[in-house]
Amino acid sequence: MINGQSIIEVIQARSSCRTYQETPITLSVQQQLTEFMNAHAVGPMGTRVRLLLVAATEEDRQALKGLSTYGFIKGATGFILGAIPHGDFNQEDFGYVVEHVILYATSLGLGTCWLGGTFAKSRFSAKLELREEELPPAVIATGYCAAKRRVVESIIRRQANADQRLSWERLFFDGAFDVPLSRDVAGHFATVLDMVQIGPSASNKQPWRIIKEGETWHLFMQRTPGYAKRNQVLLGIADMQRLDMGIAMCHFALAAEELGLRGAWVVREPVIEKPDALTEYIVSWKPIPA
Numbered sequence: 001m002i003n004g005q006s007i008i009e010v011i012q013a014r015s016s017c018r019t020y021q022e023t024p025i026t027l028s029v030q031q032q033l034t035e036f037m038n039a040h041a042v043g044p045m046g047t048r049v050r051l052l053l054v055a056a057t058e059e060d061r062q063a064l065k066g067l068s069t070y071g072f073i074k075g076a077t078g079f080i081l082g083a084i085p086h087g088d089f090n091q092e093d094f095g096y097v098v099e100h101v102i103l104y105a106t107s108l109g110l111g112t113c114w115l116g117g118t119f120a121k122s123r124f125s126a127k128l129e130l131r132e133e134e135l136p137p138a139v140i141a142t143g144y145c146a147a148k149r150r151v152v153e154s155i156i157r158r159q160a161n162a163d164q165r166l167s168w169e170r171l172f173f174d175g176a177f178d179v180p181l182s183r184d185v186a187g188h189f190a191t192v193l194d195m196v197q198i199g200p201s202a203s204n205k206q207p208w209r210i211i212k213e214g215e216t217w218h219l220f221m222q223r224t225p226g227y228a229k230r231n232q233v234l235l236g237i238a239d240m241q242r243l244d245m246g247i248a249m250c251h252f253a254l255a256a257e258e259l260g261l262r263g264a265w266v267v268r269e270p271v272i273e274k275p276d277a278l279t280e281y282i283v284s285w286k287p288i289p290a
């Protein structure tokens with residue numbers, strides 16, 4: 001449950017919003033969101049994410065246009081800014097913590113859109129008073145979503161294949177990467193995996209791959225060829241696909257929890273042959289006996 005609502009329903013209700021109403025976010029909603037951010041700032045791997053909700057000024061909206069975000073965002077009335085220190089799993093934790101905040105925002109009736117870009121030297125980082133040792137991996141646009149999608153937005157969605165997701169056979173496996181997982185074998189976890197499948201990801205690339213081994217679920221990242229390099233090296237921005245992995249962890253853990261499936265994250269790479277050099281092990285979810 002989140003804000004008295006089923007987390008599974010909230011995950012299903014979320015989609016990226018790129019056109020917002022002019023109505024500012026009410027003070028009480030701002031307060032609730034800020035309280036939630038403060039109470040849920042630490043990721044499952046231990047990174048504390050520094051988060052800030054700010055009202056969007058016209059200058060911010062203009063600045064956004066120059067920041068290599070591929071979608072054209074119109075009229076966002078708020079931004080969620082965040083930064084992480086360096087360290088292992090810092091970007092996965094950022095993905096997890098921010099997605100959790102996004103789901104809470106969704107439950108409050110807000111629209112959201114993840115924005116990856118070159119934020120380190122932007123006015124957003126100035127607002128956040130970004131420290132030397134911190135990285136601002138992404139910014140979230142928010143506000144009340146306009147009821148109708150603009151045509152340009154429909155096109156961006158189509159280009160990013162936003163309404164499409166990779167099939168189960170491409171994402172979930174039974175013991176080895178060449179054995180697709182059936183819903184029957186997934187059992188109670190079928191819904192958990194559905195929630196991972198519909199999660200947001202940078203350019204809708206869906207890098208998450210999950211292998212069931214006994215009762216344990218191993219999460220791997222299959223990088224999109226050229227993607228990390230293009231983003232990170234050339235533009236000096238965060239590793240978007242690691243943020244995506246944190247989002248997958250968030251949807252997995254929250255859906256499992258709601259279904260009464262108790263477990264914890266552990267890092268112990270299994271002996272499983274990987275399909276290619278682009279695939280790397282991230283983390284495993286192990287059940288905790290009742």
Ligand SMILES: Cc1cc2nc3c(=O)[nH]c(=O)nc-3n(C[C@H](O)[C@H](O)[C@H](O)COP(=O)(O)O)c2cc1C
Pocket residue numbers: 014015016017018068069070071072113114115116117138160161162163198199200201202203204240243244247
């Ligand atoms: C880490 C990350 C970065 C993203 N960056 C952008 C962005 O810069 N511009 C944009 O319009 N959408 C961005 N998105 C949104 C994705 O395009 C979107 O999640 C995906 O197409 C799936 O659509 P949905 O969120 O409506 O389910 C980003 C998503 C993630 C997770």
